[in-house]
Amino acid sequence: MDQARKLAGDLLTKITKEGAYSGAELDQALFNAKLTQQDKAFITELVYGTLARLYSIDRILETYSKVRLSKMEDQVLSQLRLAVYQMKYLDRVPPFAAVSEAVTIVRKKSPKAAGFVNGMLRSILREEKAVAFAGETDRLAFEYSLKPELVRHFQKTFGDRAPSILADLIQAEGLCIRVNQKKIASPDYTARLQEVGLEARPGWFSDQFLYLTRQGALRDLPGYRAGWFSVQNEAAALPPMLLHQLVPDGTILDLCAAPGGKSAYLAETPGDYRITAFDLSQRKLDRMEENFKRLGLTVTTRIGDATEFQPDLAESADGILLDVPCSGLGLLGRKPDIRHNMDQKGMQELAKIQARILRNGSRYLKRGGCLIYSTCTLNPAENQDNVRAFLADHPEFALQAQPLERLAEQAGARGLDNLLLHDGMLTVLPGAGLDGFFVAVLKKN
Template sequence: MSLQILSVRVQASRVLASILKREASLSTLLPVAITNTPANERPLLQQLCYGTLRYLPQLELIAQRLLAKPLKPKDQDVQALILMGLYQLLHSRVPAHAAISETVQAAVKLKKKPWAKGLVNAVLRNFQRQPELQQTLQQNPIYSYAHPQWLIKRIKNAWPDHWSQVLEQNNNQAPMTLRVNLSAISRPDYSERLKAEGIPHHFGQFAATAIILDNPVDVDQLPGFSQGLISVQDEAAQLAAGLLDLQPQQRVLDACAAPGGKTGHILESETNLDHCLALDVSPDRLIRIEENLQRIGLNCELKTADAAESSWWDGQPFDRILLDAPCSATGVIRRNPDIKSLRKNSDIGNLSALQLNILENLWSMLGSDGRLVYATCSVLPDENEAVIKQFLDTHPEAVEFRVKADWGIERSAGRQLFPQENSHDGFYYAVIDKKG
C-alpha cells in the first residue's frame, strides 16, 4: 500500500478537521496541504477535500445514524476520516475495499489510540452492510440536497420557483472561465490561440470578455497567461466593470477588492483613469491584488483599510465606486463548498447590517453625478435587494439605475443571477446613481 496515498488521506483529514472546527477556510488550508503532498497525489487531495465538503451535510447525517454517540471536539480528525470514507464509498470511483482499508490506515497514521482505527473501520463497514439506510434518508432534504437545513429553508422561502435548481447547481463542479484582456487582444483572436493549443472552449453568453473552458486546465497551459492576456474570473463577476460605465479621467474606488479580479478588469476596461484605488481590510489579500496586477502589467494604488470606516479617505470624492460587499457567498458554494460548514444562519443578519454600514460610509465618498455598483456573490435577498431598498428609502439623492439585460432576474431593486450549469455563478448587482 502506498505511503503517499496514506499521507494524502492524513493531509485531507487535517484540512477537513480544521474546517469542521471552524478554524479556517479551505482556500487558506488547502494550498499549504498541497505543498506538503507529492505532485502526483495532489489531484486526489483536492478531490477528497472538495468532495467531502460538497456532500458534508449528507455525510454528517449518515455518520449520525452510524455512530453510537458524537465524537469529542478533539477527535474531529477521526470524524473527518469517517466523512471522507463515506464520501469515497458514495461519490468517488475509488474501489470500496481500497476506500475502507486506506482510510482505516490513515487513522493509524494520525497516531490516535487503537479505538480510532476500529471505529473508522466499523462505521464504514456498517454503512456497506446497510443499503436500506440511504433509502430511509432519501426523504430528508438535508440528505437529498446536501445542504444544511437552515440554508435550504432560506433559499426555498426566497425562491419558491428556483430553489431546487440553486441547490443542485451548488453541488456541481463550477467551470473554469477566462476574462480576455480586450486592451491587449480580442476575444476571437484569443480563441484562436486556445484552438491552436487544443483547448476546447466556448464564449460566455453575457460578458463580452468571457471564455468558458470545456475542461479546467493548469494556468501554465493557457497561452499568454503570464503576459496578462487573460485572467481566471467567473462570467458573473465580469459584469461589474461594464455596469460602472467607466470614462477617461475618472477617480475610481474598488472597495473590498481582493483578490483583485474586478480591479484588473476596471483597469483593462478604461486605461486612462485619473486615479484607481483598491481597498481591502487584509494586507495579505492585498498582496494577491498586487501579484495579479503585476501579471497583467497595470497599476493601481493599494491600501489596507476598512471600507466601513473613513479615516483612510483623503476627502477627494470618487466618480465611480465598486462595492463588492462581504457576504455569505451562497452563490459560489460550488467553488467554496466549505461554506456549508463555516456559515451559520445567524451570520446573515450580521452580514446585512455590515453591508448597509459599508454602503452608507462609501456613499459619502461618492461625488455628485457619480455611480456606485453594489455587488455580492449571494443568492439571499436579505443581503441583496433588502439592503438596497433600505438604503434607497433613506437617501432621496440615490436613484437606482434599472439595468436592462439578458442576464439574471429583475428584482424590486437590482438583478439576481443564480448559478448555472457550465456558466456563471450566483451573483447580485444593483447600480445606484447620485444626483446633485
Template sequence: MKDGGRLAAAIEVLTDVETRHRPVQVALRDWGAAHRFAGSGDRTVIGNLVFDALRNKASLSARMRDGRPRALALATYCLTWAKGIEALADTLEQDHHAPEALSEEERDRLSNEDLADLKPHELADVPEWLWPRFQAAFGDNSIEEGRALATRAPVDLRANPLKSDREKVLKRLAHTGAMPTGLSPWGVRIEAKPGLGRMPHVQAEEGYRKGWFELQDEASQLAAHLAQAQPGMQVLDYCAGGGGKTLALAAAMQNKGQLYAYDADRLRLAPIHERLQRAGARNIQVRDPASSSLDDLIGQMDLVFIDAPCTGTGVWRRRPDSKWRLTDRALEDRIKDQRHVLKNASQYVKPGGRLAYATCSVLPEENQDQADWFLQNEPDFQSVSAGDTWKDTLPQAAAPSYISERGDILLSPASTGTDGFFIALFQRAG
C-alpha cells in the first residue's frame, strides 16, 4: 500500500472508533481481518496514524477547526509527522486509493502555524472537563505534562535478576537500540520511533522466551521497588492483574518468603501462570477468587501492595482513545472502587507491616485525596515517605519533581520520562 491508501484506511478506522464507540485496538484488528492484502508494514503505519491522531485529537481538531476523522488523519500526516502540505497533496493526488484532494480551506488551516487561538487544554491535548484537575496536579507544568502524555511511549523492559541481569539483556537486545533506563536499575528502554517507524517485537526475542526480561514500564518498576519487598517476607499483591508487579516483587524477594497474588477479576489473573513459569518465580501462590479465600492472611502480611483500579490517565500515551472516552461518572466509580480496595486490603497488614498504594493515574482525586481519606479513616496506619525511601534506595536516580509534603510521589512523562504513576506508603502501628 502507498501512503494514500494508508490514510484512507486510517480514516476508516477512526470513523469506526467514533461512530461505534469501539476500542481502537479492536477496530484496527477487525480492519486488518477484513483487508488481508495489507501487509504488516501497512498495518503498522495505519495503526501509527490512528494512535497519533487520537493522542493529539484536541490540538489537531482546533487547528483544523474540524474534529472529524479525515481532518485528524490529514493533520497527523502533515503536521504531527511533519510531512508538509506539498507531500500530503501529492500523496492524495497520485494514489487512486487515497482520500479526495485537499480543499483550499484545508490547505489554509494546515498552513497556519499560529497557535495563539488554542485554549490551554487544546494545546495540552487534555479533555476540557479534566483540565482543572490537571492544573491541580501539575500547576504551571500542566501544558507540558499534557503534551508529554500525547507522545508515543517507549518500550520498557525489566531485567529479571532471577535469571539474568541488565547488562546481559542490553547485550542481547543491542540490535534493537536498547539502552538502560535513567531511574530504575533494572530497566531497559527502546525509544519510540517517529512517524512511520516500527517498534521491534520483543516478545519474539529468545531472551523473553527464556525469562530474562519482562515488559514493564519504568514507573511500574519503581513503584514495586519503593514498596520494599524483602527476602523472607509474607507479601500480598492484592490487585495482581496479569502479574507484572508480582514478578517484580518476587525478584526483590529472591524467591524467598511467600508472595500471594490475588485479583477480584479472575480473567485478569489468567496470564499470570505462564509468566510465573517463564520468569522462574517459585515463591508465588496464586489465589483464585472463585475457589479460594484470603481469610487465613488477615493480619499476617509484612507488605500488602495495591495497584488500584483507576482511570488510567497516566498511560494515555499507550491508550490514547481512553482519554476521550473517560467520563466524570467513570471517575466517581473508580474513586469508590479505590476506597473499597484500600479498606479491604488493609486488614491483611500485620502490626508493624506496610501497605503500598499505587495508581497509573495523575488525578489528585485518585491519588493524594485517597491517601488523605485512608489516613483519616484508618487510625492504625501512618504515612511513610516514599520520597525518603527513594532517596535512601535509589541514590543514583534524580529525585522526582512531584513529591508531596507527606512524601507521596507522582511520576510523569515530562518529569521522569515514564508513564504517569502515583505511589504512597503506609505503616500499621506495631
C-alpha cells in the first residue's frame, strides 16, 4: 500500500471533514512522517492539488455516483477525490496506478467499498459520462474549480481578463521565502539550498526573496530553526517594503499583524524602528513571538482590537501597517480552503470591518506619517471602495501614487505585466510566483 497516498487521504479527510487548516496540518504531518523528500513533495502536490480542484472533482464524482457524496465513508470519498485528481490533472501519474492504489487503500478497511471505488474510477477513466453545464459561468466554474458566485465576481470585476486570472489562481507557483539578512546573505543561503538539491530563483523586487520550485516540510529546509528564513510571498512584502522606503526610522504600528511577517520584514531592515505588532488574541501573539524569537528579532507584541480606539496610541506612529482581514481571493492558489469557505455575504461583512479598522487606525498616525492599507484579495469593495470612502471623509489624508508607480515600472522592466495601477492604488494580479494583492499608500498632511 502506498503510504504517501494513504497519508494524503487522511489529511484530506481531516481538512474537508473537520475544517482543519490545510497549511498547518500538512506541515505538521510532513514534519512527523518518516518519508523521503520525494514522497513529501508528492503528498504536498496531492493535498493542495486536490483541494484546489475539489469543486470540479466533486462535480465529476456526482455525475458518476448514485450515492450522494455526503453519504460516503470518509476514507472512500477522500481516496476517490485523490484518484480523480491524479487521473484528470496530474499528467505524471499513470491513471491505472492511481486507480489501483485507491482501491488497495480502501480495501484494507472495507473490501465491499473497494469494489465500488474500482467500478466508479474505471467508469471515469473510460469517460462514460460528461459533466453538464447550465451556461458559460457554470462551465468556467468547472474549468477553474470555483463556486459560480465567485466566478461571477471575477467576471464582473475583470471582464475578459477573468479566465486568465482564474487560471493563475488554480495553484500557486512554488514557494517564496524571505532570507533573514541578519542571519545569512541570500547568495549563501541559495548555496545551502543547492547542497540539498533545491533550486531557487531571486525575487522580482528584492534579492532578499527566493522562489523555490519544489515544496515539502518547511522545517526540513536548511536553517529553519536557526531563523535563516521566513515564508512570505513577495506581494505580501510590498507594504513593509514601501513603508521602509517612506519611513526609514521611527515608531511603527502593525495593527493586524499575525502571523507577523510584515513586522519581521521591517525588523530585519537596517532602519531604526520601534515596532509594535498587535492582534486580537494571546494565541496569535504567542505565535508571533515564537517567530520573532526564531528569527532573532526584537518586536513588541500587544493584544488589541484594530476596530477599537486606544487613547494612548493617538498620533503616536510615524508609520502604520494595516493589512486588514480580508476574503483572501488573491490567495486561492496558495490557500485552497478559501475556495470552499468564502462567499459574497462574507465579503460584504469583511468590507465593513475593514472600513472601521481604517478609520480607527488612521487616528494613531502623526502628521506627515504614512499608512499602508493592504489586502490579499481581488475585490474592489474591500480595496478601492474602502480607500475612496475613507478619503472622502478624511481630507487630511492623500494618496501617494509615486512609490507604487516606481514599483510598476520596475516590474515592467523585468517583464512582469500583472501590476495594475488605477487611481493611485496598486493591484497585483496573481502569476509569476506572486499572489494577488492590493496596496494603497496614504499620507497624513
